[in-house]
Amino acid sequence: xxxxxxxxxxxxxxxxxxxxxxxxxxxxxxxxxxxxxxxxxxxxxxxxxxxxxxxxxxxxxxxxxxxxxxxxxxxxxxxxxxxxxxxxxxxxxxxxxxxxxxxxxxxxxxxxxxxxxxxxxxxxxxxx
Numbered sequence: 744x745x746x747x748x749x750x751x752x753x754x755x756x757x758x759x760x761x762x763x764x765x766x767x768x769x770x771x772x773x774x775x776x777x778x779x780x781x782x783x784x785x786x787x788x789x790x791x792x793x794x795x796x797x798x799x800x801x802x803x804x805x806x807x808x809x810x811x812x813x814x815x816x817x818x819x820x821x822x823x824x825x826x827x828x829x830x831x832x833x834x835x836x837x838x839x840x841x842x843x844x845x846x847x848x849x850x851x852x853x854x855x856x857x858x859x860x861x862x863x864x865x866x867x868x869x870x871x
Contacts, residue, residue: 760787782826787846827854841865
């Protein structure tokens with residue numbers, strides 16, 4: 744196991760993705776991952792209507808609140824650690840949401856190309 748802080752795709756320390764809504768496989772606000780994270784929730788993405796709707800249509804409901812999982816449902820503009828393969832699928836379909844490179848775990852590069860991430864990079868307002 745690697746020692747030291749988790750790194751992002753830029754090779755610098757991983758920055759939090761979102762605390763509201765609270766995201767991450769470990770629900771710590773970051774796109775950290777471990778061996779139990781079968782979905783590799785490593786890409787910090789800014790939700791769009793198109794991405795949320797396509798995910799819903801494909802059985803990945805990110806919209807409906809699920810209080811039993813402390814999940815209030817996502818809205819456009821929310822930042823969320825998405826599964827790398829779901830993001831890749833959306834990218835290949837032309838509807839990938841923007842990503843926050845500083846908050847995207849380096850493990851994302853096992854699933855997607857850096858040039859794809861750079862092409863969808865978003866650097867808007869500070870983290871929510």
